[in-house]
Amino acid sequence: MNPSDETVVSMRERLLQAASQLFYTEGFRAVSAERIIALVGTTKVTFYRHFPSKDELMVAYLERHAALERAVIGDVLELAEADPEAGLRLAVDALAAASCAPGYRGCAFINAAAEYADPAHPVRLVVLSHRRWLTEAFCALLGALGLPEADAQDAAVELMILRDGVTVGGYLDDPAAVTRAFARAADAVIGAHRIAASEWNDIRA
Incomplete structure (x- = not known):
């Protein structure tokens, strides 16, 4: 795996971990994609690259x-x-x-x-x-x-x-x-x- 691959996997994992915590504690509808993006500290482009x-x-x-x-x-x-x-x-x-x-x-x-x-x-x-x-x-x-x-x-x-x-x-x-x-x-x-x-x-x- 090259360094860029590690970065991709890490970001996807960070998004999924942040979403998992929020989804479980607050529900799906109460948690927006924008909130997850802000929590992780990434961009919409990056988010939608991993999760369309x-x-x-x-x-x-x-x-x-x-x-x-x-x-x-x-x-x-x-x-x-x-x-x-x-x-x-x-x-x-x-x-x-x-x-x-x-x-x-x-x-x-x-x-x-x-x-x-x-x-x-x-x-x-x-x-x-x-x-x-x-x-x-x-x-x-x-x-x-x-x-x-x-x-x-x-x-x-x-x-x-x-x-x-x-x-x-x-x-x-x-x-x-x-x-x-x-x-x-x-x-x-x-x-x-x-x-x-x-x-x-x-x-x-």
Whole structure:
């Protein structure tokens, strides 16, 4: 990489970092491109060279956030190959811990979706893609526990609903109480589907 390439990468990263902080704390619509440009100390020409539109910057921010979450869940999925119980517990603990983190202001994806009602908007498409990925990850973890595919899919959707609840509750209510409730509710969902699957197997037998 030559020095000019390093400068380009550094400026793009600075813009993305500044935007990420502002987008998360204040929302997309409240933060203008001009404000980000001023914070970084660059020019409009430089900004639009890296991000031809504010939409592209918003998408880059969400995609980075998604990559971070997927890296954590990816580690969980690897663990689940050897120990499904530990893998699922780690996934629940990781989601609960995120809602207790300093400066937490709710799920970045739910926040983003609340600002853009159009399901075809680029922001909503990133949100949908990531939520689909999370649901499939839950389904894989539940499948590793031995749940039949249909039960795993249903339970994954239910865990996503609980996940959404803890991201809101962790911001608005007592994070510690919310995370304890989340863990209990997740255990109840998984236990109920395990019992149902076991009873179905007994009937078939």
